[in-house]
Amino acid sequence: MITLSIPKDSGFGLANLPYGVYSVGGAAPRVGTRVGDTVVDLALVLAAEDPGAEALFATDSLATFMSTGPAKWAQVRETLQRVLAGEVPKEALHPVASVRMHLPCEFADYVDFYASEHHASNLGRLFRPDNPDPLMPNWKHLPVGYHGRSSTIVESGVDIVRPSGQRKGPGDEEPTFGPSTRLDIEAEMGFIVGVGNEMGSRISVDDASTHLFGAVIFNDWSARDIQAWEYVPLGPNLGKSFASSVSPWVVPMAALADAKVSTPTQDPTPLPYLHMDDPWTLDVDLEVEWNGQVVSRPPFRTMYWSPAQMLAHTTVNGARTRTGDIFASGTISGPDKEQRGAFIELTWGGKEPIQVGGEERTFLQDGDTITIRATAPGANGERISFGEVTATILPTPPLRP
Structure with a gap:
């Protein structure tokens, strides 16, 4: 387990927690967030907190999560802010420079x-x-x-x-x-x-x-x-x-x-x-x-x-x-x-x-x-x-x- 280091004024502190779709090497894209200079895999970091995390975030699009609505958005954000302030699994973390970013979803209109x-x-x-x-x-x-x-x-x-x-x-x-x-x-x-x-x-x-x-x-x-x-x-x-x-x-x-x-x-x-x-x-x-x-x-x-x-x-x-x-x-x-x-x-x-x-x-x-x-x-x-x-x-x- 690792405690995340968040550089001061990085723009990606716990008040932000944006969502994006990333991939590493030849692996399939997945949903993550960014904390400082680290991309955090959401399915892995939330696995112990949310039994539905795999279905929502082990995917190549934000669409499934976005479609759940504002109550779920708020719940996930609150959980993330709490979990990421402590220790997180090392396997869920990737340096920003090592990942490829993709479109967050297929844009409908x-x-x-x-x-x-x-x-x-x-x-x-x-x-x-x-x-x-x-x-x-x-x-x-x-x-x-x-x-x-x-x-x-x-x-x-x-x-x-x-x-x-x-x-x-x-x-x-x-x-x-x-x-x-x-x-x-x-x-x-x-x-x-x-x-x-x-x-x-x-x-x-x-x-x-x-x-x-x-x-x-x-x-x-x-x-x-x-x-x-x-x-x-x-x-x-x-x-x-x-x-x-x-x-x-x-x-x-x-x-x-x-x-x-x-x-x-x-x-x-x-x-x-x-x-x-x-x-x-x-x-x-x-x-x-x-x-x-x-x-x-x-x-x-x-x-x-x-x-x-x-x-x-x-x-x-x-x-x-x-x-x-x-x-x-x-x-x-x-x-x-x-x-x-x-x-x-x-x-x-x-x-x-x-x-x-x-x-x-x-x-x-x-x-x-x-x-x-x-x-x-x-x-x-x-x-x-x-x-x-x-x-x-x-x-x-x-x-x-």
Whole structure:
């Protein structure tokens, strides 16, 4: 038996205890948590405490555990905090550097929102410079979103192939086809549904906490030139669907209780199904690193629409959600330039290049590596880490005849 060593300020103390799916060598993936620099196998460490631990955690997905609901989530978390504060079996422990992390579950459906007023206003000024109001008329009445492609959500470390598609620049008479030349990121947070709702029913803002399991960092890769040509009138499609990346550790919503803060003032007052007496968001600080250089620090606390409102809006028409559904916040941007979570904003559509590694840069080049990290305040003064999501851009392969 071993007592775990937890480095101070590791971000993975007992106030965090995220969930993830890991494997060692050629063994089958299993569910674990992270404590300091150690991955802890949950089926093994909970075997003496919970007769159902093997069925819940000796598996390659969090879905079985997530589907059990909030009472079981709370019980397991309480047990883990108690057990991991004492001695644990050596065979349940693995150094972080020795494991491979996988997707936490198979994502059932994916919706991406557009919940940052600063981001939406910046893009409005970029795309509609003559319009005195940068926001579209519906923006402050509902969380605007689109349905994305869950099959191309990948875990951190999976490299991203530059997408190809139709593009039509301002000076082009006809569209052309080829690799995207305006490849971008979107620094976001993703929220995973643990327990869904039946078709024809809906989840209220007050009940959202009983359905939301946890949160991850989300990078919604975006081909801005493909997106610009295709998105009128039905919105993003191929400019977004080629890839999205998520961090492997799912921080449970219970760990984020001390990170809850009020949203910015919502004016006009939302319609009743979106109204919250005290709409909450999360005080999460993100950091975007481009080829090893930090270029932006987006603050999630500035998001106009809350996660509960996003989930309520997703289901208000009777749409079904399921265990493993994920919805993302949309680009997180603050009021300051260095807080912008997408390069189209940071470089103002490519007109204001920034210095990256001594070079002037606007959009992503082949070989570039993007890493996004995030932290939040936790219980007992601890800082909670979401880990990171990272990927490198690979060149477009030759198109076969």
